[in-house]
Amino acid sequence: xxxxxxxxAALVLGYFIYGRxxxxxxxxxxxxxxxxxxxxxxxxxxxxxxxxFMIQFLNIAGTGPIFGxxxxxxxxxxxxxxxxxxxxxxxxxxxxLSGMLSMRHGxxxxxxxxxxxxxxxxxxxxxxxxxxxxMMVGAVFVYSPASLLQQLFVRSVGEDGMLGSSTFWxxxxxxxxxxxxxxxxxxxxxxxxxxxxxxxxxxxxxLMVMLFVKMPAVPELWDAGLGNMAADAFGSTKSxxxxxxxxxxxxxxxxxxxxxTPLMARCVKSEKMGRPMFYGAMITEGVVALIWAxxxxxxxxxxxxxxxxxxxxxxxxxxxxxxIVNVVCENWLGLFGSILAxxxxxxxxxxxxxxxxxxxxxxxxxxxxxxxxxxxxxxxxCIPLFAAVIALLVWQMSNPEGFDVIWSWFGWSNQTLAVFTxxxxxxxLVWQKKNYFITLIPAxxxxxxxxxxxxxxxxxxxxxGFACAVxxxxxxxxxxxxGLWYRKYSQKNDL
Numbered sequence: 323x324x325x326x327x328x329x330x331a332a333l334v335l336g337y338f339i340y341g342r343x344x345x346x347x348x349x350x351x352x353x354x355x356x357x358x359x360x361x362x363x364x365x366x367x368x369x370x371x372x373x374x375f376m377i378q379f380l381n382i383a384g385t386g387p388i389f390g391x392x393x394x395x396x397x398x399x400x401x402x403x404x405x406x407x408x409x410x411x412x413x414x415x416x417x418x419l420s421g422m423l424s425m426r427h428g429x430x431x432x433x434x435x436x437x438x439x440x441x442x443x444x445x446x447x448x449x450x451x452x453x454x455x456x457m458m459v460g461a462v463f464v465y466s467p468a469s470l471l472q473q474l475f476v477r478s479v480g481e482d483g484m485l486g487s488s489t490f491w492x493x494x495x496x497x498x499x500x501x502x503x504x505x506x507x508x509x510x511x512x513x514x515x516x517x518x519x520x521x522x523x524x525x526x527x528x529l530m531v532m533l534f535v536k537m538p539a540v541p542e543l544w545d546a547g548l549g550n551m552a553a554d555a556f557g558s559t560k561s562x563x564x565x566x567x568x569x570x571x572x573x574x575x576x577x578x579x580x581x582x583t584p585l586m587a588r589c590v591k592s593e594k595m596g597r598p599m600f601y602g603a604m605i606t607e608g609v610v611a612l613i614w615a616x617x618x619x620x621x622x623x624x625x626x627x628x629x630x631x632x633x634x635x636x637x638x639x640x641x642x643x644x645x646i647v648n649v650v651c652e653n654w655l656g657l658f659g660s661i662l663a664x665x666x667x668x669x670x671x672x673x674x675x676x677x678x679x680x681x682x683x684x685x686x687x688x689x690x691x692x693x694x695x696x697x698x699x700x701x702x703x704c705i706p707l708f709a710a711v712i713a714l715l716v717w718q719m720s721n722p723e724g725f726d727v728i729w730s731w732f733g734w735s736n737q738t739l740a741v742f743t744x745x746x747x748x749x750x751l752v753w754q755k756k757n758y759f760i761t762l763i764p765a766x767x768x769x770x771x772x773x774x775x776x777x778x779x780x781x782x783x784x785x786x787g788f789a790c791a792v793x794x795x796x797x798x799x800x801x802x803x804x805g806l807w808y809r810k811y812s813q814k815n816d817l
Contacts, residue, residue: 323533325543326616329402333608336410341601344415347757348422350593356429357589364506364695365684366429369589371599376519379603381582382417383522384459384674385466386572387611389643394570395618397562398551399543404566405615408574409608412764414601416575416740419747419761421583421600422593429588431685432580436742439749448742449689452581455739456682457707458732459578460499461714463675467668468492470644492715495672500708502676503683504700518669525651526610529617532654538620538629551623556640563793564775567768568733573611575768577739579604581681582674617650682707738772741765752808762804770796 360366369377394401424430427438433452437445468491484490502510541551552558567574583600590599621629621636630636633653639645683703687694694700718728744765751758773796778789 323537323540323616325399325402326533326540326612329406329612330609332406333409333605333612336406336414337602337605340410341414341418341597341605344418344601344760345597347751347760348419348596349756350422350596353593355425355590355593356587357591360428360588362695365585366588367506368591371591371595373516374586374589374595374599375603376516378582378586378599379606380515380519380522380670380673381585381677382572382576382579382603382674383607383610383670384463384572384578385643385671386576386578387607388614388647388670389466390570391573391611391614392618392621392643392646393641394566395615396550396552396556396558396622397560397566397569398546398549398623399541399619400546400548400550400562401566401570401615402543402612403548404570404574405608405611408567408570409604409611411760412740412744412768413573413575413579413608414604415760415764416744416747417579417583417604418596418601419750420580420743421587422596423747423750424584424587425590425593425596429584431584431681431688432739432743433685434688436746439746439753440742444742448739449685451735451739453682453685455578455732455735456581456678456685457711457714458728458735459678460675460682460711461718462728462732463671463678464492464495464499464711464715465718466644467671467675468495470648470668473644473648495675496708496712498672499676499679500704503680503704504697515673518673522610522670523606526613528655529651530613533613533616533620536620536654539625540616540619541623541625555623561778561789564771564778564789567771568737568775570611570615571733571736573608573615575737575740575764577736577741577743578678580739580743581685582677584684585677585681618646621646621650679704679707679711734772734775737768737775741768741772744768748804752811766797766800766804769800 357366357368361368391401391405394404420432420435423435424432427435430438431452433445433449436448465488468488471491472488548562550558550560550562552560572578586599590596621633622640624632629650630640633649636649639649683700684694686692686703686707687699692699692702694703714728721727744761748758748761748765751761770793774789774793777784777792784792
């Protein structure tokens with residue numbers, strides 16, 4: 323587990339060294355924040371720093387650093403590289419700067435920021451794109467926790483009645499979503515989300531302790547190389563590039579996070595709290611992803627006997643991340659520990675789903691200029707929004723491939739949103755005459771990843787050679803486009 327330990331150390335050092343560097347580039351100051359200047363008791367509310375950190379961490383986590391890390395670990399220890407490098411240089415930088423830009427622009431939502439720096443057309447496209455992505459988050463993050471709760475009750479109390487039905491839990495979660503989405507942020511989110519965050523962190527820390535107790539012989543980066551280990555072990559045909567960078571999103575970089583940072587940007591009392599709130603929450607999520615990636619490597623690749631061969635029924639769940647969570651937690655932590663751990667896993671998607679729909683409500687309300695002080699006006703947005711999410715969920719449940727289809731498009735859409743966010747931040751840094759390379763390089767990389775994935779995996783299924791050609795062409799076009807824009811802007815503004 324040397325690769326795992328080195329990766330953990332790198333994430334911690336990344337927060338203190340590179341995180342401080344990014345903070346200096348942005349330059350937080352003592353100006354009045356939106357939480358103070360626009361306080362309304364609903365969405366603009368000053369919260370304690372520890373609560374903001376816990377809520378931000380829970381909002382951005384979802385099942386991404388758990389399920390994504392598990393499936394990404396099938397590629398082998400190359401997943402460590404993406405989690406560490408992606409988290410430090412792309413994801414945490416993306417989260418910190420998107421949160422700070424929202425703060426600097428009065429708590430602006432992501433489409434507004436994109437419109438300000440990339441123009442009105444990208445703003446309109448991203449508005450529709452963001453709302454649809456958030457609806458997919460709501461649908462996906464209802465189904466997975468409902469399934470886990472149903473399995474938990476059946477396994478722990480032998481319940482085969484109402485509590486043993488996933489439909490019952492879906493209804494319960496939707497009712498909670500509606501209440502939490504409409505209530506002032508400090509009434510539910512501010513009070514119970516920190517407790518949910520503690521449960522998620524307990525789960526991760528408990529599993530990390532068990533990793534050091536068991537010390538499983540998992541593959542090391544220098545032994546396995548940068549290839550896809552699943553090609554030989556499980557007959558996988560997926561290539562590391564671009565599939566790994568879409569599979570592991572939360573835990574490395576995720577565009578969804580930029581839709582969540584404005585929620586907390588509206589609750590921060592001082593700009594100088596930004597690095598621990600935004601950059602720190604992302605680094606913490608990276609730690610969770612590393613832990614689950616290592617647990618998954620034990621399950622898939624432990625030597626000489628993989629975990630799935632040691633655990634009863636393991637071979638039947640090789641492609642089912644929620645079931646892997648269940649069986650590993652039960653085998654390693656016992657019944658009580660596994661219940662606490664799984665509740666943490668359940669809490670993460672539920673809370674991300676509810677804040678996703680809250681973000682969607684705010685984005686739509688801002689677009690149609692509908693004040694959100696009164697409950698009736700919040701219902702004007704919530705009722706059609708929830709109806710659309712329910713329709714998407716019904717289609718997902720009625721279609722055997724529904725979950726996989728939505729998840730795959732969610733993965734691509736999520737990273738594409740990160741592309742637009744990174745380009746917007748890059749333009750901001752150019753305008754402010756700051757070091758724009760800290761987002762330009764991740765923007766170029768993720769542009770190539772998303773374009774290549776769309777052509778090679780998601781839509782057109784081109785061969786490897788064509789995919790490589792698309793990747794090179796995308797990089798060249800993006801570089802030339804940025805270079806021409808920068809030259810024109812420099813000439814106009816005498817840079």
